[in-house]
Amino acid sequence: MKKKEIINMDELDPQFKYEIASQPGGEHILKCVQCATCSSGCPVASVSDKFNPRRIIRMAVLGLKDVVLKEDFVWYCAACYTCSERCPQDVRIPDLMAAIRNIAVKEGSIHPAYREQGRLIGELGRLYEVTEFENERREKLGLPKVKEKNREIAEIYGCTGVGKVVL
Amino acid sequence: MKYALFLGCTVPVRTMAYEISTRNVMKKLGISLVDLEDFGCCGFPLESIDHDTYLSVAARNLAVAEAANVPVMTMCSACNGSLLKANLAMQDKTTRDKINANLKPINRQYNGTTVVKHAARVLYETMDTIKEMATPLNLKVAAHYGCHYTKPSEIYEDFEDPEVPYSLEELISAVGASPVPYENKKQCCGGSVMGIDESVSLEMVREKLSHIKKAGADAMVLVCPFCDVMYDINQKRIENQAGEQFGIPVLFLPQLIGLALGLTPDELGLKLNRVSVRKLLKTLGDGNEQE
Numbered sequence: 001m002k003k004k005e006i007i008n009m010d011e012l013d014p015q016f017k018y019e020i021a022s023q024p025g026g027e028h029i030l031k032c033v034q035c036a037t038c039s040s041g042c043p044v045a046s047v048s049d050k051f052n053p054r055r056i057i058r059m060a061v062l063g064l065k066d067v068v069l070k071e072d073f074v075w076y077c078a079a080c081y082t083c084s085e086r087c088p089q090d091v092r093i094p095d096l097m098a099a100i101r102n103i104a105v106k107e108g109s110i111h112p113a114y115r116e117q118g119r120l121i122g123e124l125g126r127l128y129e130v131t132e133f134e135n136e137r138r139e140k141l142g143l144p145k146v147k148e149k150n151r152e153i154a155e156i157y158g159c160t161g162v163g164k165v166v167l
Numbered sequence: 168m169k170y171a172l173f174l175g176c177t178v179p180v181r182t183m184a185y186e187i188s189t190r191n192v193m194k195k196l197g198i199s200l201v202d203l204e205d206f207g208c209c210g211f212p213l214e215s216i217d218h219d220t221y222l223s224v225a226a227r228n229l230a231v232a233e234a235a236n237v238p239v240m241t242m243c244s245a246c247n248g249s250l251l252k253a254n255l256a257m258q259d260k261t262t263r264d265k266i267n268a269n270l271k272p273i274n275r276q277y278n279g280t281t282v283v284k285h286a287a288r289v290l291y292e293t294m295d296t297i298k299e300m301a302t303p304l305n306l307k308v309a310a311h312y313g314c315h316y317t318k319p320s321e322i323y324e325d326f327e328d329p330e331v332p333y334s335l336e337e338l339i340s341a342v343g344a345s346p347v348p349y350e351n352k353k354q355c356c357g358g359s360v361m362g363i364d365e366s367v368s369l370e371m372v373r374e375k376l377s378h379i380k381k382a383g384a385d386a387m388v389l390v391c392p393f394c395d396v397m398y399d400i401n402q403k404r405i406e407n408q409a410g411e412q413f414g415i416p417v418l419f420l421p422q423l424i425g426l427a428l429g430l431t432p433d434e435l436g437l438k439l440n441r442v443s444v445r446k447l448l449k450t451l452g453d454g455n456e457q458e
Contacts, residue, residue, distance in 0.1 A: 005314040045356045047370040075215075075363050080355035080390055081318035085329050092319075101215040101271070110216065112360030117212040124384040127176035141436070143186060146179045150207040152273045153224055159269040160220040163211070 012063035019103060020060055032057045032088040037041040038083035038093050044076055051076035053093050056105030060100065075111040088089060105165060118166030122157045125150025170240035171232050172200045172290070173250070175392070177207055178242050181400070182392040185242055188252050188421035190287050191434045193240075193301030195425070196293050200240065205231045209246035210253065219419075221263070225253030225268040230270060230277035238282035238413065240289055244391035245359075247285045248315030251322040251358070254283060285316060288326070289392040291334045294341050301427035303343020304451060308423065309384035310335035310346055311398070313391045314355050331351070338420065341386065342427035349382035351375070358393035372397045373405050376413045386416040386447055388423050395419065399441045416444045 013125050020026035038053040050073055061066050068074065077097040084092050104110065110118075120127055125147075135145045157163035170193075178186050192198055210224035228250060232239045241247040257263050257279050267276050290297065304329050318331035327334055332353070334347035354375050357368030376398065377388050389395060399417035407414055417440065425435040 029316070043357070043371060044360060044367060047374070048364070048367045050367070054195065071262075072363065076367070078314070078355050078357060078359045078368075079214075080314040081329075082320050082353070082355070094319075095410065098214050098218070102218055102360060105216050110361065114212065114215050116364070118216050121208045121213065127208060127212065128180040138179065138183065141183055141187060141439075142201050143179075143183060143190075147204045150205070152205075152227060152275075153207055154267050155273050155446060156223045156227065157219060159272060160217055160223065162217045162220045166216065 005066070007062070007076050011066070012114065013065040014063050016063045016065040016068075017061045020096070020099055023099040023102055025092065028089070028091045029057065030098055032091050033089055034058060035088065037086050038091075041082050042084055043080060043082060043110065044078050048076070053097070053108065055115075056100075057091070057093070057096070068100060069107055069109050072111060074100045074104065075114070110165060111113030114122060118162065122150075122154045122163060122167050125153050169199045169237060170284070171200065171203045171206070171235060171237045171353055172309060173206055173209070173228065173241045174303060175241065175243040175246040177392040177396065180394050182413050182419075184422065184439040185392055185395065185419040187434070187436035187439075188419055188425050189242055190428075192290070192421040192425045192428065193283075193286075195298055195428050195430065196290075197410060199287065199407075200291070201235070201237060203231050203235055203237075209241075209243070209249040211245045211249040214249070219266065219269065221249075222253050222256055222266050224279045225249050226266050227273070227275055227384055228256055229257070229281040229283070230275040232281045233277060234275075238284060240284055240286050242286050242390075242392065244285065244313050244315035245393060247283065247402070248319075248322065250283045252319075254279070254281065255322055256281065285390065287316060287334070287338075290383060290424060291338060294338060297338070297424060297428070298341045301342045302429060303426075304423070304427050306385045306447070306450065307345040307347045307383060308339045308344045308418075309379045309382060309387040310339060310352070311348050311356070311387050311394060313389060313394045318388050320327065323356040333392070335388065335420070342424055343421070344427075347382045349384070349385040350378040356391075356394040356397040358397050361397075368378050368397065369405055369408065372401060373409050375404065376405065376415055377411065379415055380413050384415065385450065386418050387445075388418045388420055398438075402442050414441065414442065416442050416447050418444070
């Protein structure tokens with residue numbers, strides 16, 4: 001995360017925190033007291049300074065919407081729930097990070113890795129392709145064949161509008 | 168007892184050893200498994216894209232199992248967490264009605280009655296039988312819990328404290344092996360960061376492997392295919408990158424239990440393991456000859 005010493009108040013969006021709070025998973029954002037229990041136990045933060053959950057929450061509450069949505073640090077959360085178990089304020093950080101990602105997707109800033117995963121799941125019904133080759137291998141190992149494609153997820157995408165984003 | 172085996176995405180293509188060993192160990196323990204061909208992705212990656220899409224995709228699987236009137240057994244911890252979380256959300260009528268509207272065009276409906284259980288949890292519940300049937304294994308084993316097998320605790324009804332988990336060590340002891348304590352045991356495998364920043368997740372893996380090596384374990388045991396991709400499939404690559412040799416065999420829990428139940432290496436898919444288990448099997452063989 002790039003540190004910027006002076007924040008221009010005109011660039012802040014005071015509504016951003018309420019937008020997050022109205023998104024499923026983001027409801028508890030305003031309970032955060034910045035104690036940093038999340039960051040101190042975070043396995044990603046322990047190996048990379050790209051990710052600092054306490055800092056992201058502070059930036060979001062402050063209204064740094066553009067930075068939070070456009071830079072890729074919210075996508076670094078491993079959703080391991082270590083912080084969630086420890087947070088004294090029940091902020092539910094992994095769900096909060098997912099809520100912020102959902103907003104980023106709506107604003108056109110989906111991470112390419114997630115767009116690709118979403119596309120594969122929509123087109124195949126699963127993340128990894130199963131073809132005749134995989135099924136033959138499975139049969140040789142004594143495993144039952146797996147249905148190669150499942151079209152139902154693409155139909156769900158049609159209902160929720162995600163198809164337009166990832167397909 | 169009968170379960171529908173939920174394969175998810177990774178198991179049927181990338182970690183078939185997990186599937187082979189789970190099927191054979193469950194059979195040996197008298198637990199029957201059925202396959203429901205309409206199961207698909209659990210929805211886990213979609214939670215980051217769109218919450219309602221995630222819930223709908225997860226609930227679709229729950230509806231498939233509900234229509235077949237059979238509980239679900241998962242092998243992947245992320246699938247397990249994803250399905251349980253969606254199951255909890257779907258107990259709320261407003262959410263259920265909203266999500267069911269997305270399932271209507273595919274002629275599915277979920278009423279909230281499906282039971283979902285991790286294969287490791289089923290094995291834990293069968294521990295008395297396992298103990299009776301097991302030939303003790305003379306091995307030192309490091310347990311890797313991963314994340315979604317114990318967390319978030321609200322979906323696991325306080326089965327065990329995620330800060331002090333014990334179920335895997337108990338199962339390791341149940342087959343006569345010795346659980347090995349090691350530094351930072353609960354650390355995440357980093358699997359879900361792999362697509363975002365490989366160097367971060369590989370460093371997380373390197374740390375874990377070096378802690379396990381330091382503890383002198385003969386093998387590590389785990390309960391999630393993605394953790395396996397990180398520790399077994401990627402182990403050689405991390406060794407090359409870090410210039411550090413680990414050589415730690417990575418066993419799926421049913422592979423370890425299956426060895427104690429007298430299943431053959433083929434019945435446990437052991438030849439599919441990337442890090443060689445030959446030395447491990449030899450240790451076991453020698454131990455048995457001495458007895």
